[in-house]
Amino acid sequence: MNTASSTAQILIALIPIVGILAGGAVVFFYLYWNYKKSELLIRQGYVPQRLFDLDTFSLLAGLLNLSIGLVLSIYFFLRGGLGPSVLGGLIPFAIGVSLTLFYFIRTHARSRQ
Numbered sequence: 001m002n003t004a005s006s007t008a009q010i011l012i013a014l015i016p017i018v019g020i021l022a023g024g025a026v027v028f029f030y031l032y033w034n035y036k037k038s039e040l041l042i043r044q045g046y047v048p049q050r051l052f053d054l055d056t057f058s059l060l061a062g063l064l065n066l067s068i069g070l071v072l073s074i075y076f077f078l079r080g081g082l083g084p085s086v087l088g089g090l091i092p093f094a095i096g097v098s099l100t101l102f103y104f105i106r107t108h109a110r111s112r113q
Contacts, residue, residue, distance in 0.1 A: 055103055062099030069093025 038048045072089030
């Protein structure tokens with residue numbers, strides 16, 4: 001059986017670490033520059049508009065997680081019975097229920113104001 005050399009194994013192990021660090025640096029600098037841009041706009045008298053709609057995102061993410069979690073829960077239950085594998089579907093299902101409830105509670109609270 002032909003195995004890779006120890007140098008190759010080390011390089012293969014470093015690839016995900018370098019990718020995560022590079023991705024983290026990109027996200028950090030994006031957030032930092034976006035903050036600086038907003039700060040500069042506020043100092044000049046402009047109010048930056050929020051482009052992110054939390055209500056729509058929570059509804060979309062909630063419904064997606066709810067449906068994916070439900071399908072995975074049913075699949076894992078039929079495949080292996082009631083066991084730890086069902087958690088693979090119940091966790092996204094619970095997240096989906098929580099996000100969907102958040103959407104309805106938030107829109108209900110806004111309509112009362």
